[in-house]
Amino acid sequence: MQVFDVDFALNLLPLMFRYLKVTLTMSVVALCLALILAVLIALIVQARIVILYPLTRVGVSFFRGTPLIAQLFFLYFGLVQLFxxxxxxxxxxxxxxxxxxxxxxxxxxxxxxxxxxxxxxQMEACLSVGMTYLQAMRRVILPQAVRVAIPALSNNFVDIIKGSALAFTLGVTELMATAQMEGAASYRFLEAFTAVIIMYWLIALALGRIQGKLEQKMNEAY
Known part of the structure; x- marks a missing residue:
């Protein structure tokens, strides 16, 4: 029976910290792009813009109803054959x-x-004083909506970070890829994956703290 090698797991941490930057960069960039798209989609759906509304609903249904790993493979290996x-x-x-x-x-x-x-x-009041739909959204509605959405959006960011672990299937060397390679090289899979799980857990705990601070800051205005 193989004994858990604590030294091996601890020695992996500096290597994983080196590739933590890749995971965080990927996740933060994805978060920023996702937020921009999400706001646009939410506004289109709320306003029920002709043509764009049904397209966005189909898109949302597709990405929520199919596995992330299948989407990544389709994007990286599949679409290249068409384009x-x-x-x-x-x-x-x-x-x-x-x-x-x-x-x-x-x-x-x-x-x-x-x-x-x-x-x-509130929307009716904004329109009655001459604001456009977009002005009302930007100045009045969205600031209040963001306060309500922060907990769920924070969970979405955690999901992005966890989902970034699938990037190694495309060949990206990040946290999960590091654990996979080191575990395969030494046959110490338990230690390697224990270390990477702890890394992801620490990231999630840190984000939880940030979420708490954001909620506290937003609630001060109410």
């Missing part, structure tokens, strides 16, 4: 795009629910 111009896309870019599209589908529903939680009378 040869995508041959130059590297695995990191494909992973960021895939994570962004997947997360935006969930975030858009989160934002849509938060927008609906704001009293309709």
């Amino acid at each position: 040869p111009v995508l041959k130059g896309m590297d695995a990191f870019t494909a992973a960021v795009i895939g994570l962004s599209l997947n997360a935006s589908a969930y975030m858009s529903e989160t934002l849509r629910g938060a927008i609906m939680s704001v009293d309709k009378g």
Whole structure:
């Protein structure tokens, strides 16, 4: 029976910290892109813009109803056969795009629910004083909706970070890939995956702290 090698697991941590930057960069970029897309989708759905509304609903349904790993493979290995111009896309870019599209589908529903939680009378009041729909959203509705959406959006960010572990299947060397390679090289899979699980857990705990601070800051205004 193989004994858990504590020294091996501890020695992996500096190596994983080196590739932590790749995981966090991928996740933060994906989060920013996903938020932009999610806001656009939520606004389109709320306004029920002709043509764009049914397209966005189909897109949200697709990305929420299919596995992330299948989406990543479809994007990186499948679409290149239809669009040869995508041959130059590297695995990191494909992973960021895939994570962004997947997360935006969930975030858009989160934002849509938060927008609906704001009293309709506020939109009517904004329109009555001459604001456009977009001005009312930007100045009055969205600031209140964001406060409601912060807990769910924080969970979405955690999901992005956990989903980034699938990027190693495309060839991106990040936290999970490091654990996989080190475990395979030494046959110490238990130690390698214990170390990587602890790394992801620590990231989630740190994000939980940030979420708490954000909620506290937003609640000070109410």
